[in-house]
Amino acid sequence: MTKQFAVAIILLSVLMVLPVISGLVDELEDELLKKGAGDSIDCGDGYIILIRNVNPKGGEVLMELQLDDRTIDDKILRKGEAYTVEKYNEGPFCYNVVDIYHDTTGDYVVLKGPYMYWILSAHLDLIISSVPQRADILIDEQYVGKTPKTIPVTNLEMHSLRLELSGYEDEERTFKFEPGDEKKELLISLSKIEPILIITPPEGTIEVYTFPSWSPEKSFAAIESATFTISGPATYSESGYWIQSNAPPGTYTITYGSASGYKSPLSETKTLSAGGSITFEGHYLLKKGAGDSFDFGDGYVLFIRKVDPERGEVSIELQLDNRTIDDKILRKKGEYYVPFKKYSQVELAISFNVEDIYHDTTGDYVDLWFPFPPAPAVPHSNLIIASVPQGADILIDGEYGGKTPKTITIADLEMHSLCLELSGYEDEERIFNFESYFGEEEMLITLNKIQPTPTPTPTSTPSTPTPIPTPTLIPHTPSPTPTPPTLTTTPTPTLIPHTPSPTPPTPTPVPHTPKPTRVPGFLTITFISAILCGYLILKKWHGN
Numbered sequence: 001m002t003k004q005f006a007v008a009i010i011l012l013s014v015l016m017v018l019p020v021i022s023g024l025v026d027e028l029e030d031e032l033l034k035k036g037a038g039d040s041i042d043c044g045d046g047y048i049i050l051i052r053n054v055n056p057k058g059g060e061v062l063m064e065l066q067l068d069d070r071t072i073d074d075k076i077l078r079k080g081e082a083y084t085v086e087k088y089n090e091g092p093f094c095y096n097v098v099d100i101y102h103d104t105t106g107d108y109v110v111l112k113g114p115y116m117y118w119i120l121s122a123h124l125d126l127i128i129s130s131v132p133q134r135a136d137i138l139i140d141e142q143y144v145g146k147t148p149k150t151i152p153v154t155n156l157e158m159h160s161l162r163l164e165l166s167g168y169e170d171e172e173r174t175f176k177f178e179p180g181d182e183k184k185e186l187l188i189s190l191s192k193i194e195p196i197l198i199i200t201p202p203e204g205t206i207e208v209y210t211f212p213s214w215s216p217e218k219s220f221a222a223i224e225s226a227t228f229t230i231s232g233p234a235t236y237s238e239s240g241y242w243i244q245s246n247a248p249p250g251t252y253t254i255t256y257g258s259a260s261g262y263k264s265p266l267s268e269t270k271t272l273s274a275g276g277s278i279t280f281e282g283h284y285l286l287k288k289g290a291g292d293s294f295d296f297g298d299g300y301v302l303f304i305r306k307v308d309p310e311r312g313e314v315s316i317e318l319q320l321d322n323r324t325i326d327d328k329i330l331r332k333k334g335e336y337y338v339p340f341k342k343y344s345q346v347e348l349a350i351s352f353n354v355e356d357i358y359h360d361t362t363g364d365y366v367d368l369w370f371p372f373p374p375a376p377a378v379p380h381s382n383l384i385i386a387s388v389p390q391g392a393d394i395l396i397d398g399e400y401g402g403k404t405p406k407t408i409t410i411a412d413l414e415m416h417s418l419c420l421e422l423s424g425y426e427d428e429e430r431i432f433n434f435e436s437y438f439g440e441e442e443m444l445i446t447l448n449k450i451q452p453t454p455t456p457t458p459t460s461t462p463s464t465p466t467p468i469p470t471p472t473l474i475p476h477t478p479s480p481t482p483t484p485p486t487l488t489t490t491p492t493p494t495l496i497p498h499t500p501s502p503t504p505p506t507p508t509p510v511p512h513t514p515k516p517t518r519v520p521g522f523l524t525i526t527f528i529s530a531i532l533c534g535y536l537i538l539k540k541w542h543g544n
Contacts, residue, residue, distance in 0.1 A: 032098065033111040041095070043085055043114070046145050049095070054107040059100050061109040068146040070136070085114075088144045089123060089152040102487045123152040125183040126175065128161070130190055132262075135165040153177060161186070170194055202275035203246045206230065208254065210240055210282040212262060223284060226264075227257035230280075232272075249274045254345045256282045263356075263367050264286060285355055285367040296338065296350065299402045302404035309357050309362040321403040322394075330354050380411040385418070393421040412436060425449055 008306055032341065033041065046068040053062040053249040064084050065073040077083055077097050086093040104109070109405075128137055137144050138153070140160055144151050161173040168190040177184060193214035193346040210226035222241035229234040232252035236244060253269040262284035270278040294302040299321040306315040317339065318326040332355065338350040357365040383393055389402040394401045394408070397417055401408055404420065418430040425447035432441065 022295055031112070033113075034108050035093075035111060036106050036108050041111075043087075043093075043427055045087060045090075046149070047085060047087060051083065051109065053210045054100060054109050056100050056102040056107050059098055061097060067143065068149070070143065070146070072143060082113075088139075088142070089154050119296075123154045124177045124181060126153050127185040128152045128163075129185075129187045130163050130165070130171075131187070132165065132168075132190065133187075135163040135168070135190060138162045138164065154193070161187055163190065165190055178211075192231065201249050204249055204272040204275060205277035206236070206244045206247045206252065206272060207277065207279045208242045208282065209280070210256070210259070210284065212286055223259050223262065226259040226262070226282065226284065228254055228280075228282065229257075230254045247272060249276070252278065254280045254282075256509040260285055261287055283369065285369055287365050289363050289365050299406070300338070303340065304366065305358060307366050309359040309364050312357050314354060314357055320400065321406070323403070325399070325400065327399060332357050380409045381434040381437055381441070383408040384411055384440065385420075385444040386442070386444045387420055387422070387428075388424075389422070392425070392445075392447060395419040395421065413437070419455070420447065422447055501511040 094113040099110040226242040233248040233250035
């Protein structure tokens, strides 16, 4: 009995190892398949033929064989050639290329098949699963598909098995079928690959500012047109404001590009430590010419009056509400402190440096650099001053502070004097103080117009009266019949009564010498009137 069993085992082994090949090729199908690029043929057990490209002009077709979505073969065929598919431990089959052509709908290939060779052989089933699934199965280093899968095995020899899956460690086994086995099932759990901790130096941060040096009329906004290049362990090319938070540590050098209206900064080199940060501040110098100005606010304006490159000088003038309060001539590398107060008793220190004075093709220019001024954080109150009319000079404690209307910031609680001055108006004076900080007081002051002083009327000096000449008396000889003269225009003078004396005095004649000068008209009339009066008196006297 034992001998018979042994013989049976030997016969079974022979049947498994030495398959009986029928030697007959049976044409199972005789079907014509029309396929275009992108079409496929499912051959079963995960085997798929893909038509990748059809080229009628070249008379070629590109075919690709996949097993469980993994390419295992590809080939270019011509008309009359066959594509053979060989499955693992199974008989081969093929497709013949009958035609390759083009019609109105596209390019096509005509295949005929499949033609299959039947191999009669005994086999055992190896059923493989994995956790997770879709792991590549390699038996004796040959890819045979993905899990889960049933694989035919045709012998009782020892075989190697390996499962591969991205992100998981490879799992390797060996297996062997024993006599009497019909199938073998394997369930293999894959171990996830733990990430390898690579210790690298922590990265740092690089920050770049491209802004003009502070000026009273500009903020710290970046100059977006200003480009720069950073070289070092990594290279960057950017513009404007920029920050890089994952830069590798090392030494970096920045080179600044040009920006219209500004002078580019010099290159800088800094070292970034692991986990640290570095900052590049590209201060672009302001380029100003004669006639340009800076508005500091609160009525303070600085004017560039003249730029003289030959002498290396620039003339500046500071005005407060259109009134000049300072002027100066500066040279290259000179520094100017703006003499103004924005807070009572607290000067806001603003200064600038003259970096260069030069001439280019467009004119004479000066490059200025303003250090950023710290704003004094002091408690204060606001005095709002207005006047009628406006434009009066404001003097606080005798110091000029601008023109009305204006808000003056007071940083103390002391008593202050206020005076408003305006040409043609009387000065108005006040005193004020704040009882607490952060207060606000408004003053509206009406100015009185200066009244003009009345001009005295000049008095006339009385003239010295001209003496009336005494008329010359002529001795009268009585005539028998005197004829009195007829007066038509001369009024009759009033006669003074005369009392005759017994012996009338004889008038003494006074010699009269006429003057060469012309006698005025009123003297002539007076003279004639006197003669007439004398004549009438004499006539009356002789008549009596």
